[in-house]
Amino acid sequence: MRNLLAAVLFAFAACSAHAQLSIEITGAGAQRIPIAIAPLAGEGALLDPSGATIGAIVRADLERSGLFRSLEIPRLVPQPTEASVVNYAEWRARLADALVLGSVAARPDGRFEVRFRLYDVVKQTALGGVAYTLTREQVRATAHRIADYVYEKLTGEKGVFSTRIAYVVKRGERYELQVADADGANEQAMLVSNEPIISPAWSPDGKRLAYVSFQNKKPIVYVQDIEVPKQRIVANFKGSNSAPAWSPDGKRLALALTRDGNSQIYLIDPDGSNLQRFTRSAGIDTEPFFSPDGDWLYFTSDRGGSPQIYRMALRGGDAQRVTFEGGYNVSPRVNPDGASLAYIARNGGRFQLALLELATRQTQILTDSDLDESPSFAPNGRLILLATIVAGRGVLTAVSADGRVKQRLSVTAGDVREPAWGPLNP
Amino acid sequence: MRILLSILIAATLAACATTETPGTQPPAGVEDRKPGTVQPAPGPGTQGVPSKPVTGVDLTGGKPAPTPGVPPHRDPASVLAARSVYYDFDRYDIKDEFKPLIEAHAAYLRGQPELKMLIQGNTDERGSREYNIALGQRRSEGVKRMLLLLGAREEQVEAVSLGEEKPKELGHTEEAWTRNRRSDMLYTGEY
Numbered sequence: 001m002r003n004l005l006a007a008v009l010f011a012f013a014a015c016s017a018h019a020q021l022s023i024e025i026t027g028a029g030a031q032r033i034p035i036a037i038a039p040l041a042g043e044g045a046l047l048d049p050s051g052a053t054i055g056a057i058v059r060a061d062l063e064r065s066g067l068f069r070s071l072e073i074p075r076l077v078p079q080p081t082e083a084s085v086v087n088y089a090e091w092r093a094r095l096a097d098a099l100v101l102g103s104v105a106a107r108p109d110g111r112f113e114v115r116f117r118l119y120d121v122v123k124q125t126a127l128g129g130v131a132y133t134l135t136r137e138q139v140r141a142t143a144h145r146i147a148d149y150v151y152e153k154l155t156g157e158k159g160v161f162s163t164r165i166a167y168v169v170k171r172g173e174r175y176e177l178q179v180a181d182a183d184g185a186n187e188q189a190m191l192v193s194n195e196p197i198i199s200p201a202w203s204p205d206g207k208r209l210a211y212v213s214f215q216n217k218k219p220i221v222y223v224q225d226i227e228v229p230k231q232r233i234v235a236n237f238k239g240s241n242s243a244p245a246w247s248p249d250g251k252r253l254a255l256a257l258t259r260d261g262n263s264q265i266y267l268i269d270p271d272g273s274n275l276q277r278f279t280r281s282a283g284i285d286t287e288p289f290f291s292p293d294g295d296w297l298y299f300t301s302d303r304g305g306s307p308q309i310y311r312m313a314l315r316g317g318d319a320q321r322v323t324f325e326g327g328y329n330v331s332p333r334v335n336p337d338g339a340s341l342a343y344i345a346r347n348g349g350r351f352q353l354a355l356l357e358l359a360t361r362q363t364q365i366l367t368d369s370d371l372d373e374s375p376s377f378a379p380n381g382r383l384i385l386l387a388t389i390v391a392g393r394g395v396l397t398a399v400s401a402d403g404r405v406k407q408r409l410s411v412t413a414g415d416v417r418e419p420a421w422g423p424l425n426p
Numbered sequence: 427m428r429i430l431l432s433i434l435i436a437a438t439l440a441a442c443a444t445t446e447t448p449g450t451q452p453p454a455g456v457e458d459r460k461p462g463t464v465q466p467a468p469g470p471g472t473q474g475v476p477s478k479p480v481t482g483v484d485l486t487g488g489k490p491a492p493t494p495g496v497p498p499h500r501d502p503a504s505v506l507a508a509r510s511v512y513y514d515f516d517r518y519d520i521k522d523e524f525k526p527l528i529e530a531h532a533a534y535l536r537g538q539p540e541l542k543m544l545i546q547g548n549t550d551e552r553g554s555r556e557y558n559i560a561l562g563q564r565r566s567e568g569v570k571r572m573l574l575l576l577g578a579r580e581e582q583v584e585a586v587s588l589g590e591e592k593p594k595e596l597g598h599t600e601e602a603w604t605r606n607r608r609s610d611m612l613y614t615g616e617y
Binding site: 196198199214217218219239240242243256258261262263284285286287300302306307328330331344346351370371373374389392418 | 516551552553555556557560561563564567585586587588589591592597598617
């Protein structure tokens, strides 16, 4: 027990800046919406710890999505705000299709008020606006909410700028399970260990992470509250315990255990009770993943002679094979909309991200890399985050479902891997 | 009785060999190389009667000359010094070339009932980390099964998987992958 505590350190203070993920856009959508986000009047009085203004954070968010092109705005005098009369002709001349105007004001209670309004410049109409009251500590969170609002109004889909991601950083012999904002900011270590950590999985409410840690020299499944630095063992049976996946209602976990011989899939409560065997095969069954309606478990199995993806109804019945092309298809993840399945396919000796449309059975390879692993859908289904190797180093890549938008997330002097995109904020 | 036992072992081993070879799978193309490892030749008669009890644990990690009194599994000149079984990509069947090694360790475990062994199954980095944990477990369980069939006792042998998490060889090359697809046999005090 003492050794365990010595080997595993919890760190909740934000890590130093060098540790942070840096994000580089390596591909963008074919048609990006040109948007003008004018500096918010008075925003210079309310900066985030890195010195960024709210407007700058909103611009970076929308640019990063690959669906927007942020236009350079010269300093305007007088500075327009959400209360100004909009000169649409002037914004049209700047080639903007959409426009955000706003202001920041200090309140007598020491807090701030941010107001903004979004305009459709082409149709010459206001699309809506919001006012937020915030403290200095909430600058980034507020900017992400503004970006989410703009994104949803203009694309019809939920924005994911306010979500969080989990991933593992390996630095030398040290493994760190990190949680950060979707833009890589506010990185916080959930667990630091000298032994490997893999397979983080967010609970549907975003409050807990299940993961696999080798801190006791073999894979054991733990659950940890995001806010409380305390591990709870979910599964520590004979052999390997791994591949946790949450049911959509958060009440059950599916996982892979070798306690009865081969790796098989079991269901268990997040507190470690009510263990129930789910698959019975002569081969390897692992990597369970619930369909968003909770009716099916997708999983990887080599029961047919090579690893392929299967699914089985939670209420019982035979396993149905889902992938047929190629000799190695693993790591199934269902799109939150339920319509497609992302997985890793061995394609001519390379391991690449594949997307299968479940209705049409059309398959598409979305990446051009060699060693892709661990895909994870953004909660709006628009991007897939995955781990890959670039120039010998582990990095994360976010790819849009059409393969066009691409971002690379990396850390200096370390390997990043095992990404898991958290749920939308309630 | 002794003859009967050896016949039984031979028979079960043969059965094991046939069931362990999945005939349905085509051999994986480029990965089907033989691992580039060299089995150390059996040394001179170092397995003689120990002249004095062993008290210390060798932590030097060096290669001392064979010493009378060093238990055979610690003797670099012994056949037992080889501990690794290597595999083809996505395979867990034990190749014929590694069967004599496992037989030697099984015989040693049979004669040293107090000794325990941990088998760690490993894979190369390609594909899924989770599938590789299951594959590594399948590899280590395969070695364990053969040891038990050859007379080692269940309580003596534990099989675990490290998946692709503890590569012996870093790097993303065919050579590194070949060395990392491996089961390692570790004795008490070595893990």
